[in-house]
Amino acid sequence: xxxxxxxxxxxxxxxxxxxxxxxxxxxxxxxxxxxxxxxxxxxxxxxxxxxxxxxxxxxxxxxxxxxxxxxxxxxxxxxxxxxxxxxxxxxxxxxxxxxxxxxxxxxxxxxxxxxxxxxxxxxxxxxxxxxxxxxxxxxxxxxxxxxxxxxxxxxxxxxxxxxxxxxxxxxxxxxxxxxxxxxxxxxxxxxxxxxxxxxxxxxxxxxxxxxxxxxxxxxxxxxxxxxxxxxxxxxxxxxxxxxxxxxxxxxxxxxxxxxxxxxxxxxxxxxxxxxxxxxxxxxxxxxxxxxxxx
Numbered sequence: 001x002x003x004x005x006x007x008x009x010x011x012x013x014x015x016x017x018x019x020x021x022x023x024x025x026x027x028x029x030x031x032x033x034x035x036x037x038x039x040x041x042x043x044x045x046x047x048x049x050x051x052x053x054x055x056x057x058x059x060x061x062x063x064x065x066x067x068x069x070x071x072x073x074x075x076x077x078x079x080x081x082x083x084x085x086x087x088x089x090x091x092x093x094x095x096x097x098x099x100x101x102x103x104x105x106x107x108x109x110x111x112x113x114x115x116x117x118x119x120x121x122x123x124x125x126x127x128x129x130x131x132x133x134x135x136x137x138x139x140x141x142x143x144x145x146x147x148x149x150x151x152x153x154x155x156x157x158x159x160x161x162x163x164x165x166x167x168x169x170x171x172x173x174x175x176x177x178x179x180x181x182x183x184x185x186x187x188x189x190x191x192x193x194x195x196x197x198x199x200x201x202x203x204x205x206x207x208x209x210x211x212x213x214x215x216x217x218x219x220x221x222x223x224x225x226x227x228x229x230x231x232x233x234x235x236x237x238x239x240x241x242x243x244x245x246x247x248x249x250x251x252x253x254x255x256x257x258x259x260x261x262x263x264x265x266x267x268x269x270x271x272x273x274x275x276x277x278x279x280x281x282x283x284x285x286x287x288x289x290x291x292x293x294x
Contacts, residue, residue: 111148
């Protein structure tokens, strides 16, 4: 007997049109990026327009500077996310096929790589514009969870990045041969953890709600480093936990390593997502503990 919830009949494309014999489609994933960036931008602008939230009632940026920073962030997300995927998850493949490294339309983005890309872009912009780093980082961290939420929901709609097999009643029967190949008995359906939705709730809804409450109701922005520290540590912890039920990338799975651990000894270890999340947790805790109220 099959278990779990049938995957909803949702197309990964909102719509597609044909122009001069070529197909152009708007996908949920692209819309998530666009909506996440726009909503995050408005959250950042709303914060800098309230001087009372900031140390000495001086926001780190003007609304115009937030808009300028947005361009740098978009470039950092795309380049960092793609290069992170190439280096962290499939270096051998792209070393053999370097022409595909920038083929982002084929899919393959890493949050950890995108995070590094945004950090580098923000550092360059803030240095050029003489903007204080910690308050600027707090503002950016405040605006990020909504994009994470939308991105993870679109991962679910795309039926990608699903979790490990489960017999829990909320397991989802994801479509496709790969999702349905989990060693089950012939004729049975494989149900998997909807790990994308777990991450959407933890990294997006829960973490975002806590940060917004702390910033707008508890004066956390007056202690530069608090919001960004809690965001970085909170994301790292959420990702670390979800990795226990998230299906690892195929290149890490083998007969001797069925759990797909990137670092392991005698069957115990960490997935690549956990390896990359540990430094985030430590850095986030450092930023939070060294934050000083001004």
